[in-house]
Amino acid sequence: MQEQEFSPQQSLNLIESMINKARNRFSENGHLYLLWGWVILVCSIANFISAYFFNSLETLKYVWMLTVPTVIYQMIYLARKEKNEKLKTYADDIYNYVWVVFVIMGFVSGIILGKSGNTSLFNPVILSLYGMPTFLSGVILRFTPLKIGAFCCWVLALVSMFIPMVFSFLLLAIAVILAWIVPGYLLRSRFKNQN
Template sequence: MEDKELSPQESLDLIQAMISKARKRYSDNGYYFLLWGWITAIASLFHFFTATYTSFEYPFAAWSLTLVGAVLSVIKSNKQKKRAQVTDYTDKLYGWLWLSLGLAMFTIIFNGDRLGWNTVPFILLLAGVGTNVSGAMMGFRPLQFGAVVFWLLSFAAFRVEENYQMLLMATGVAFGYLLPGYLLKKNYSKNAL
């Protein structure tokens, strides 16, 4: 079978079709944004309230939920890979983006003592990068709006004490992960019918 040379319009149509398929796969139903949004919101609020209003010695304990999130993300990702007929370059790029950001966030948190536990501004900054690039890849503006919120809150987080940074983190994920995640889920449900 010989390769057919495509006209410029056919090339554009093929690229557009590939982008549309990729967007649908990425947006799926907003699962990852909802999963990580709720985990982060719960952990942030627990940390804030226990550190501010109780004598509980381990306000960071709720952050162990991130281990559950990591396991659930791996399970979901493996299921999606098994169902996918083809994995293309953009799928890999998207996965590597979030894996890289996750490792960067882990490195920051793991070395938090060296930063005086002032890790939240950096996490917000990196979350903004991930949501902005994800929003651009999907053509989904609410994620890009969420990225701007993350970046503004990162700027503010450098200027408030650690406990109140947790409120900024919860606010960031509300606008950067949860709101876009529910919009993705709504769009997916509407278009899947």
């Protein structure tokens, strides 16, 4: 079997990859955690205000439309980021697939819950789903605040089963603060210090 010869650039990329793995350096800057954290926070609080003060959930479908331009922005952001990355590790691939699975699970769960007509379970299910990619991301990135945020999501999902639905929007807001916004700022700080 003939050994494969590396070009000088491939050799440098391999060495850089090994150094980055050894240093546990990562390219996660917290940007998307902050983006989605703030978008979901605004939507959740708007839904709470609408339901509690105006006794209307009609705004539910309109407020959450804010996620559509956010998804478009995220796709553009990730495409540009991937284009600028010099090398991609196996951990990066796993990290991305964790979030793809989350989106698919959220979409499927939304359809199932919508079809069942049991809207009171929507926020508990979403809260429990938030915990899965957050926890796995914390494991992959070796970042404890994400793991703690995930546990907070799971506890809040259970709590939301025992309170009126209107208040579960506040729990959703608390969850994204603890699971995405606070860790997002901490990730940003860690990224700046490492780079």
